[in-house]
Amino acid sequence: MSIQVHQLTKIYGTQTAVDNISFEIEPGEIVGFLGPNGAGKSTTMKMLTCYIPPTSGEAKVCGLDVSDQSISVRKHVGYLPEHNPLYLDMYVKEYLAFAAGMGDVKNVKNRVEEVIALTHLGREKHKKIGQLSKGYRQRVGLAQAIIHDPDVLILDEPTSGLDPNQVMEIRDLIRSLGSNKTIMLSTHIMQEVEAICNRVIIIDKGHIVADDKLDNLRNQTAEKWIVRVQFAATVTEKDLKTIPGILQVTSLGNNAWRLSGDNPQFRQAVSHFALASNLEVTELVSEKDNLETIFRQLTKHVDGL
């Protein structure tokens, strides 16, 4: 087990940031840690990286306890904190060599070059960190996190504040790093979880509200399945209403329709309908953004409204 959290609680003064949460992460998993701002994501990550101790409960990384075996835990964990703090007046190579030295890396020079290659920092390695764009700084942040080849990577909002291209690049990078590591990443963007993770833990106000594989979660909580379809010829709304399980039909113009159904097999039903009525389909897409809806459902606060 890479990460084991058992009844973990953190109380700041009178405020309970993390309330009695438990979960386990297997080696090799990429887990999205999802929640609105202030839900307790960062606090949990800070406890797992030994920055702050838990108020009660226990957390283990690679079987080592964060309170009693803190130094050993840190050897197994690579951490990218929120906002990615870096020494702006250090050179990229210099900083990575420092991080390597702090992580007890044996052959510092080789390892720095290796990590620079992994994170595609080759062209920027002689620059000062302060001169880099945000996307490249994020790469430096990831590079310092993996420099001592940890088994577990904990990334706190690794793509926040980046432009769409940089977001894609960083996600690719995380995915490629994930092949032989356990990764736990926090975010408040659903698409990110969809793009990288195979499991999601949703946390809200210090409680875990969902912990499951993405697909299961989608099937459990979704109330309708939406398909966007475009036919080559004209179809009447009345004909479309004959599709089994259909709930709603909206015309998007130009023979395109947005259809919603009440079961997970609704997409197949639509293509069956097209085949049966001999209609040529030019486009058929199921809309997946209902994950956002799930998220909102799970984290909406009755009192907050």
Next chain:
Amino acid sequence: MWTVYKKEIRSFLSSLIAYVVMLVFLGATGLFMWVIKGNNVFDLGLSSMQVMFEMAPYIFIFLISAITMRSFSEEKRLGTLETLTTRPVSDLGIILGKYLAGVSLLLIALLPTLIYYYSISQLGNPVGNVDTGAMWGSYLGLIFLGMAYTAMGVFSSAVTDNQIVALILSMALGFFFYVVLGMMGDITALDAIGKSLEWFSLEYHYDSISRGVLDTRDVLYMLSFSALFIGLTKTVFESRKW
């Protein structure tokens, strides 16, 4: 610990701080010793470095505070304290790395003043007529004193994320332990209490070592003073966990 040490030394040398500190220190002591009328070597006609060793503790209060003010406050401001303290290095290792880097810079700044020693010994009549024992004692005292100031500076830097606050706090502590406590013995109204308070001042022990007689009590005092502030720094450091 040594990784932190190396990083700190590099950051001193790549920023202007190290050079400015050395220039100001050498400039100031040089001026007092050789140029400014009244107390300089030629006016006094003595082959001793007394003037430098009298001025240095005051100059050090400013300069060492300037060296150490960034050590932790900057890490706090940038947020890098979080990456620093989540690596497999103990808190004490990090603190000692920064502390020793400050002490090393201080030693480097003192090194060129050996030229003054050489000059004075050449000016002596006959040549080489210098109280060598007192001189080495004074150097040793100054190094101990600098170590104590550095420990206070590192501590001040750990309590705030603002460099200016760290600078002022560190100077205030230096002023209190050297000047204020050092004066206590001279206040007749305080009598015996004043004398005891004076014993706790850095000045008392610095003066004592400077005379060239190495008393273990003085050495012990100086070293425990540094250790005390390093311990306090560690406590402040751990306060994030409370």
